[in-house]
Amino acid sequence: MNKLKDKNQRGQLTIFIILAIVIVGVVLVFFAIRGGIFQQILTPNTEKVQNFVQNCIDETGTDIIYQIGQNGGYYFPSNLSTSSGVSIYYENGKNYLPSKKQIEEEISSFFDYELFFCTRNFVDFPDMNILQGEIKTETKIENERVVLNVNYPITITKDNSGSRIENFKAEIPTRMGIVYDSVSEFLQNQTDNGICLSCLLEATDKNDLYVEMMDYDEKTVIFVFRDKNSKIKDEEFVWVFANRYE
Amino acid sequence: MNKMIKKQFWILNIFLIVILIANIHFVFSEQADISSDLGFNEGVVIISDLDMVGYEKTDSGATITFKGGDITLNKNEFTNIKSQDEAKLPSFIKLNEKGEIINAEFTVNEIGGNYIFGNTKFYAPPNSRVLFDEKTGIQVKVEKDAEIKEMPTSLNNPGLKNYLTTIESAKDGSFKLSNGVKVHGRLGFDKDGQAFMQFGDEGRPPSVNGVSISPTPISSKIKINMFFDGQEHDGSYISVNDQNLIFSLGKQETAYDRTHLPIQIESSFNQNNPYIKVDASDTFAIGIGMESKIEIVNRDSQGLIPKITTNGDFSVYEDSKEIRYKKGDLYMQSFRDDTRTTSPVEITMNDKNGNLLFNGNRVFVDNFNRFVLSAPPDAEEFGDFQDLLNTKFSSRISYNYPTKESVEKLLGIKINYLSAYNEPLPKGYLDTTLGRLRDYMETLTPETRTALNAIGEIQIADSSYFRKISGDDPFAISAIGLFLPNEDYTKSKIIYKVDRTSLLEYGLFRHEMAHLFADSIKRKDNSFERQWRKIYGISGSRFDRTLNSWEYKDNSDPGTPKNGFVTPYGGSSLHEDIATFVENMGNPEIFASVVNPSSPQYDIRYRQKLDMLHQYKFISDDEYNKIFEVAGIK
Numbered sequence: 001m002n003k004l005k006d007k008n009q010r011g012q013l014t015i016f017i018i019l020a021i022v023i024v025g026v027v028l029v030f031f032a033i034r035g036g037i038f039q040q041i042l043t044p045n046t047e048k049v050q051n052f053v054q055n056c057i058d059e060t061g062t063d064i065i066y067q068i069g070q071n072g073g074y075y076f077p078s079n080l081s082t083s084s085g086v087s088i089y090y091e092n093g094k095n096y097l098p099s100k101k102q103i104e105e106e107i108s109s110f111f112d113y114e115l116f117f118c119t120r121n122f123v124d125f126p127d128m129n130i131l132q133g134e135i136k137t138e139t140k141i142e143n144e145r146v147v148l149n150v151n152y153p154i155t156i157t158k159d160n161s162g163s164r165i166e167n168f169k170a171e172i173p174t175r176m177g178i179v180y181d182s183v184s185e186f187l188q189n190q191t192d193n194g195i196c197l198s199c200l201l202e203a204t205d206k207n208d209l210y211v212e213m214m215d216y217d218e219k220t221v222i223f224v225f226r227d228k229n230s231k232i233k234d235e236e237f238v239w240v241f242a243n244r245y246e
Numbered sequence: 247m248n249k250m251i252k253k254q255f256w257i258l259n260i261f262l263i264v265i266l267i268a269n270i271h272f273v274f275s276e277q278a279d280i281s282s283d284l285g286f287n288e289g290v291v292i293i294s295d296l297d298m299v300g301y302e303k304t305d306s307g308a309t310i311t312f313k314g315g316d317i318t319l320n321k322n323e324f325t326n327i328k329s330q331d332e333a334k335l336p337s338f339i340k341l342n343e344k345g346e347i348i349n350a351e352f353t354v355n356e357i358g359g360n361y362i363f364g365n366t367k368f369y370a371p372p373n374s375r376v377l378f379d380e381k382t383g384i385q386v387k388v389e390k391d392a393e394i395k396e397m398p399t400s401l402n403n404p405g406l407k408n409y410l411t412t413i414e415s416a417k418d419g420s421f422k423l424s425n426g427v428k429v430h431g432r433l434g435f436d437k438d439g440q441a442f443m444q445f446g447d448e449g450r451p452p453s454v455n456g457v458s459i460s461p462t463p464i465s466s467k468i469k470i471n472m473f474f475d476g477q478e479h480d481g482s483y484i485s486v487n488d489q490n491l492i493f494s495l496g497k498q499e500t501a502y503d504r505t506h507l508p509i510q511i512e513s514s515f516n517q518n519n520p521y522i523k524v525d526a527s528d529t530f531a532i533g534i535g536m537e538s539k540i541e542i543v544n545r546d547s548q549g550l551i552p553k554i555t556t557n558g559d560f561s562v563y564e565d566s567k568e569i570r571y572k573k574g575d576l577y578m579q580s581f582r583d584d585t586r587t588t589s590p591v592e593i594t595m596n597d598k599n600g601n602l603l604f605n606g607n608r609v610f611v612d613n614f615n616r617f618v619l620s621a622p623p624d625a626e627e628f629g630d631f632q633d634l635l636n637t638k639f640s641s642r643i644s645y646n647y648p649t650k651e652s653v654e655k656l657l658g659i660k661i662n663y664l665s666a667y668n669e670p671l672p673k674g675y676l677d678t679t680l681g682r683l684r685d686y687m688e689t690l691t692p693e694t695r696t697a698l699n700a701i702g703e704i705q706i707a708d709s710s711y712f713r714k715i716s717g718d719d720p721f722a723i724s725a726i727g728l729f730l731p732n733e734d735y736t737k738s739k740i741i742y743k744v745d746r747t748s749l750l751e752y753g754l755f756r757h758e759m760a761h762l763f764a765d766s767i768k769r770k771d772n773s774f775e776r777q778w779r780k781i782y783g784i785s786g787s788r789f790d791r792t793l794n795s796w797e798y799k800d801n802s803d804p805g806t807p808k809n810g811f812v813t814p815y816g817g818s819s820l821h822e823d824i825a826t827f828v829e830n831m832g833n834p835e836i837f838a839s840v841v842n843p844s845s846p847q848y849d850i851r852y853r854q855k856l857d858m859l860h861q862y863k864f865i866s867d868d869e870y871n872k873i874f875e876v877a878g879i880k
Contacts, residue, residue, distance in 0.1 A: 070651075084658030194570070194579030200643055201576070201604055201619055213645045214652040214684075215580065224651045238651050245580070 045128060046156050046163040052125075053152060054168060056118035061148050061170040064111050066232045069176070072241035073103040075110040082242055086222055089183075090190045090243035097187050097241075100180060104139040111137045111148060129157040143177035174230040174237045178207050183225055183239060192246045195221065220244045281345070284308040290345040292318040298329075307345070312337040312352055319347060322362040328353045335375070350378040360396070366409045368398040371421070383410030390419025397423070398435045411435040420453065426488055427474050428455050441472040443484070445511070454486050456519035462510045462533070470495075470511075491521050493532070494539040510535045515589075520544055522552050522589045528565055530589045535559035535572070537598050542591075551590040551610075558598035562611075564588040569609060569617070571595055576604065578617075578645065588615050607642065619643035648680035657687050660703040664741070666710035671744060679706055679744050686755045689831075693863040694759055697766035698740075705741040706750075712743050727754045729761035735769060738762065753829040760828035761821060763864055774862055778820060781854045782810070807840050810851035824864070827855055831869045838877040 064075065071077050072087035080088045080096055089097045098106070112135040122130040133153030140147040150168040182203040189199035195213070204211050204225070212224040222242045230237035281290040284303050291310065293299040298315025301308060310317055314329040319339065330337040333353035340349040347363055358372040363384055370376050371392040377385040388394070398411040412434045415421045420430035431452025434442045443452050443459075446467035451460040454472070461468045471483040476490030485492040493511055512533040515522050521542045524530045534540050538558030545553055554562065561570040565588060568579045576595070593609040596602055604619075611617040618641035654661055661683070663671055671679075683704065687695070698704075712726055726743035740758050742750050767774050811817045816826035830836050839847040841856065860870040 070655075082655075084655060086655045189575075194568070194577040196575055197569070197578050197619060197643060198571075198574070198576035198604060201607060204642055205605065205607075210641075211643045212647065212649050212652045213643070214648070214656055215646055216656055221580070222652055222655050224649065224655070226651075240651060240655050242655075 043161065043163055045158050046165060049122070049125060049128070049130065049154065049156050050165050052122075053119060053154065053165070054170075056115060057148065057150055057152075057168050057170045060111060060115045060118050061146070061172050062232060064107055064114060065146050065172045065174055065176065066235075066237075067110075068103065068107055069174070069179075069232070069237055069239045072239060073098045073106065073180075075106055082216055082220060082222075084216070086216070086240055086242040088220070088244055089187055089241045090245075092244075092246070093192060095187050095190070097184055100141055100177075103180070104141055107139040107141075107146070107148070108137040111135075111139070111150070115150070115152070127158065131155040131157075141177050141180065143181075144173065144175055146172040146174060146176050148172070172232070174232050175207075175227050176230075176237070176239075179209060179225050179227055179237065179239045182207050182209055183223075183241065187243075190243060194245065195243070216242060219246065284341070284345075285343070286341075286345040290320055291341070304340075307341040307343045307348070310339045310341070312339075320345065324352075324361060326355045326357040326359040328355045347378065348380045350376065352376050362401065364409055365401040366398060366411060367401055368411055369394060369396040371395070378409075380409075383412065385412045385414060387414045388416065388421045390416040392416075392421040394421055394423050397441070398439070400439060410437060417450070423474055425474055427486055429453070430458075433472065441474070442469055443472050444469045451514075453516075454484065455488070455491070455521070456516045457491065457521070458514045458516065459484070460512055462512055466509050468509050468511070488520050489544050491542045492539065493534050493541075495534055495536050497537060522591060524589055528589065529563060530565075531563040533561040533563075539598075551592055554591050554593045555596065556593065557596045557600055560595075562591070562593065564611060564615075566615065567617075569593070569611075571603070588613060588617075610641075614646075616644070616646040618645065618647065648677060648684055650676075650680065653680045653684050656684060658699050659701075662703060662705050664705050664707035664711040666708075666714040669708065669710070671706065671708055675744050675749060676706075679742075679750050682750045682752075682755070686750075686752055689752075689756075689866075690759060691863045691866050694763045697763045698759065700766070701736055701738045701740070701762070703739065705739055706744050707741050709743065709745045725751055725754045727758040729758045729765070731765045735766065738765065752832045756831055757825045757829035760825040760864055764821060764824050767862060774858070775820060777858060778824065778855070781851050781858075807836060807847075807849075807852065810849055810855070812836065823855075824859070827859055828864050831865055834869070834873040834876045837873045841874060842877045842879055 067075055071085070072089065074087055077085040078087045078096075078098075080091070082088065087096075089095065115135055115137075119132070122128070122132070131154070136151040138149045138151075140149075148170040150170065151166060152168055153164065153166045155162060155164045185203040186196075186200050189196045200211055203209075208227075208229060210226040210228060212226065214222045214224075216222050220242050222240065225239040227237045227239075277292055277294065278296050279288060279292045280301055281288050281292075284291055284301060285308070291301070291308070293301070293310070293315060294317065295315040298313045299317055300311035300313055302311075310319075312324075312327045312329055314332070316323065316325040316327070317339070318324070319341070324339065328337065335351070335353055337352040338350065339347055339352070342348045350363070352375075354370045354372060354374045354376065356372045358370055358374070360367060360369050361376065362368075363378050366384060368384060368386060370386050371388050371394060373389045374392060375387040377387070384398070392415075394413060398413075412432050413421065413429075414432045415430045420428045422428050429443075429452070430450070431443060434444070436442060443454075444467060445452055445459050446461045446465075451458045453459065468482075471479070471481065473479050473483055473485040474487060476485055476487030476492065478492060479485055479494070481494070482496040483492070483494050485494075493513065495509070495511060510533050512531060514529065514531040515524050517524050517526060521544050522530050532540055532542075532554070534556075535558065538560060539556070540560050541555045543553045543555075545551065556571065559572050561568055561572075566581050567588065568577075568581070570577045570579065588611050590613055591609075591611050593611070594602075594606075595604060595608070607619050609617055609619055620641035650661055661680070663676075665671070670676075690698070725748045728739070728741045730739040730741070732738045740762060742754065742758070744750055764774070807813075809817070811823060812826045812830055816823045837852060837856070839845040840849050840852040842848055856865075856870065856873060859865045860867070
């Protein structure tokens with residue numbers, strides 16, 4: 001009876017050990033794949049395509065970040081804009097600054113759209129059979145940079161050999177997060193009593209930003225937040241918006 | 247002979263007798279002590295002439311009336327006083343039973359003089375009116391532009407123990423103090439000799455050196471000590487000389503206020519003030535609250551703009567703008583009237599304890615409705631600016647200074663620079679061009695703006711670029727603009743040359759815009775050009791050739807419109823004809839003689855062309871109407 005009991009116990013232990021090994025193995029494989037431990041050894045053709053896509057990602061990302069700054073967080077001017085296309089952040093006492101998350105989504109959305117026009121369906125690689133999947137980008141606005149994690153599944157086939165590349169990443173070195181936070185801080189102190197210059201000074205001084213204001217019409221003032229520490233497309237990074245005061 | 251000698255003897259005797267009588271009369275009339283007649287001790291009242299001074303004993307003392315003579319009261323002379331008849335106003339002095347002056351009214355003659363009431367000595371300038379009452383004190387009403395040579399003083403230094411003394415200006419003018427300070431209103435001297443002014447009375451506000459001062463709320467009144475040395479003092483005061491002006495308000499109890507609200511002082515600077523340059527029809531004003539101080543220093547002698555130093559709450563109004571510091575925050579509020587200029591000033595801000603605010607950042611306002619906030623290192627560059635356009639600066643905050651991005655966003659177009667050597671345009675040229683683009687763009691019709699926005703770009707090129715594309719020496723032509731149409735309209739281009747020989751001019755700006763707009767119209771329909779040709783009675787491709795063959799191409803008298811063209815260049819093609827009309831919208835006088843039917847130069851084609859330009863929205867209603875208004879046609 002005791003021997004039978006011992007056998008059963010040993011069997012159960014073995015099953016547990018095997019299960020544990022399997023679970024640990026699965027976890028290790030998952031993290032390994034995610035962490036890129038098993039990097040695919042790229043063929044010259046794959047590498048060529050990958051470099052091409054990476055260049056497009058860098059170029060498109062730069063264009064979009066530039067445009068997002070020019071349009072105050074929007075790729076195209078928002079519905080609430082001046083007729084010259086400057087997004088309005090303050091009107092009738094209300095703050096219309098888009099959230100950082102909204103801007104990240106705006107960047108992702110237009111990046112996915114514009115990247116396609118850069119890769120141009122890979123017409124530059126007529127000797128390869130390239131299949132592309134849906135582009136999905138996640139954007140993260142950080143203080144000193146904007147990070148784009150791009151999921152762009154591409155399958156490359158040539159001469160009966162194939163390979164697949166999928167994950168790309170771009171870092172645009174602009175201080176968009178700092179600029180955004182400064183704009184946000186300034187807007188929190190807006191009233192119809194006028195433009196709070198000291199708030200503006202405080203918001204820009206600590207982050208080494210510069211601000212240009214320009215009368216647009218009788219009620220509207222255009223603000224250009226300028227970061228001389230960030231260059232994008234060979235220009236200083238700017239963030240442009242307008243406030244409308246009663 | 248004897249008869250002759252006798253006659254001469256008698257004439258001489260008569261002459262001597264006349265002189266003698268005159269002398270005797272003079273001796274007797276020069277001084278007359280009438281004290282005893284009035285019941286006073288001897289020597290209290292001495293008059294110069296019994297006929298020129300009237301006197302009367304009353305129940306309470308005596309009344310002396312001026313009829314052109316002088317009197318001496320208790321050894322104090324009252325001379326240079328007009329008679330009652332001449333002044334057409336009462337002219338008397340009333341004495342009490344002790345022979346002391348209790349009441350007086352008289353008008354000083356064209357010489358003016360010093361007078362003494364009690365132990366208060368004061369100067370009354372020519373033609374001033376002196377009023378005295380022992381209860382209310384001395385009041386001197388002076389003529390416009392009168393000069394106060396001496397301030398009231400006490401015979402028993404220090405202080406004016408007896409009477410409050412007030413010098414009051416004419417309603418329509420001011421008086422000048424010995425140090426040159428001009429005062430409009432009433433300048434008082436209290437019994438301690440301290441000068442003061444009261445603000446908040448009805449009527450025109452008092453002013454000092456062209457700076458009108460009034461309290462707010464409007465219903466409040468405030469009495470403030472005045473100093474005329476331009477130096478700092480204690481408490482609430484205004485201190486002024488020809489270089490400095492200081493306003494200081496202490497705590498609430500130093501003022502009296504019917505409303506019990508905190509009193510502020512507001513001061514408005516007129517054109518004649520010596521501190522701030524204020525153009526005609528412009529406004530410059532400052533305000534301070536309680537426990538605040540503001541100092542304005544004229545720095546013309548150093549070649550610097552006026553400096554304003556503030557302690558505590560303040561506001562500076564510059565026509566359409568107000569810069570205001572209150573409760574720890576600095577605000578800018580716009581009231582919009584951008585047609586006016588602003589007065590250049592530098593503002594350094596401190597808290598009420600004199601500690602520098604905003605890390606030493608200062609506000610610099612220039613002539614053109616613009617300002618910057620700049621920290622000290624940058625600010626040094628502003629020292630002598632009147633116009634910042636040609637000054638390199640890097641201010642943390644700037645307002646209405648054109649930058650590429652701000653003008654692009656304002657106008658909704660891109661502005662790109664072209665240089666054969668990729669050299670940046672000098673900042674001065676660039677800023678001027680951007681500023682002019684901003685200003686000129688406002689004069690375009692909305693339809694032209696729409697046409698411009700569709701191409702989305704204006705190019706500014708330096709000489710090297712033009713040399714590269716044309717091979718010519720661009721300096722030979724001072725102003726160059728090009729409209730380069732493209733089959734794809736959105737790729738059409740406008741290029742203006744900007745360099746040391748030429749900045750963007752309004753005529754050139756409108757000229758190229760007219761080309762652009764004409765091109766945009768032509769793409770939609772041809773009727774405009776067809777109608778334009780009809781004005782000449784010609785059509786088709788013959789048009790330009792016909793123009794080129796016209797006598798007008800001799801270029802004689804190029805400054806005068808002729809043959810239906812505005813300039814000889816306008817005769818070179820249909821498009822240049824249109825553009826040269828539009829380029830002259832800033833110069834409506836050029837059309838005056840050719841659109842007026844009563845003029846010998848009248849040519850109906852000008853009117854027809856202008857009507858078309860107006861109809862097709864090349865030119866605005868205002869521009870169109872202005873041409874005929876200038877020509878004297880309703």
